[in-house]
Amino acid sequence: MVMVTLSPFDLALAGTLIFINAGLSLLLRLNIGRQLMVSALRTVLQLSLLGFVLKFIFDLVNPGLIALMAFFMITTAGWEVMQRQSYRFSGIWGFGIGTSAMCLSSFLITLFALIAIIGKDPWYAPQYAIPLLGMILGNTMTGIAIGLDRLTQTVWEKKAVIETRLMLGQKFSEAVSDIRRDSIRSGLIPIINAMSVAGIVSLPGMMTGQILAGAPPMEAVKYQILIMFLIAGGAGFGTIFAVGAGAKRLSDGRDRLRLDRLGKKK
Structure with a gap:
């Protein structure tokens, strides 16, 4: 079985769920929309950085x-x-x-x-x-x-x-x-x-x-x-x-x- 490769578009499509939840937070006045967006951005940046770091460590x-x-x-x-x-x-x-x-x-x-x-x-x-x-x-x-x-x-x-x-x-x-x-x-x-x-x-x-x-x-x-x-x-x-x-x-x-x-x- 070959692992399916995910494209940036696939990840962006999944990311729309975060935007929808942020919109619902605004509509319902939950005041967590900004936290959701910041957390999602941190997830992308931190995991992307981790990928580069791990590749370097795995090689050495x-x-x-x-x-x-x-x-x-x-x-x-x-x-x-x-x-x-x-x-x-x-x-x-x-x-x-x-x-x-x-x-x-x-x-x-x-x-x-x-x-x-x-x-x-x-x-x-x-x-x-x-x-x-x-x-x-x-x-x-x-x-x-x-x-x-x-x-x-x-x-x-x-x-x-x-x-x-x-x-x-x-x-x-x-x-x-x-x-x-x-x-x-x-x-x-x-x-x-x-x-x-x-x-x-x-x-x-x-x-x-x-x-x-x-x-x-x-x-x-x-x-x-x-x-x-x-x-x-x-x-x-x-x-x-x-x-x-x-x-x-x-x-x-x-x-x-x-x-x-x-x-x-x-």
Whole structure:
């Protein structure tokens, strides 16, 4: 099976859907038309640039360039996590918690998959390393962003309840334990939903791409199962670490609630 080549006209035709949605946003006064257009433009520019960069990296197979690409991806994801928070952690913590969580989850899980499961020689082959890290990182970023946002917003809204529990003698970890659990659950809902409907309601992106490229369906299925498990692991570890670190940051050594460590709501 030969993969169908898409022309610029084909992409422009698909892009008319964005214009239609932007028009509906204007008609319904949703105020997201500009965001849709900017996001679509960013998609085109970023993916086009990525295509050139990946071609260069794939040709060289240089571990230093691959590490630089991974560093850029992780730090950018950390910045995006910080931007999605209703209440951001002040200072470097706003960027550091999310970035550290993704490094300790997505990066390590990608290494595990490349070395222990895929076993490609060399293990850092960019055709495997970069797409794998990108898929795990993107989904982990979503879980961490949702978990941290739920944590900070709920702590802010329930500060009176938390302080009452502290005055009654509870440790801070006990006073926010239910909030911490709910935040972790919220962060894991997207991947749980994705796994629950995979193959029934939705055909995941990697599997669809492989099938369109001519891969045997069962091989595409096996790779997709692998990816879903890796994503679930990354999202789980990352969200648990980020929410735990965030909750710890909201207290001090005397078990006091430290809302001064959060910035104002956007």
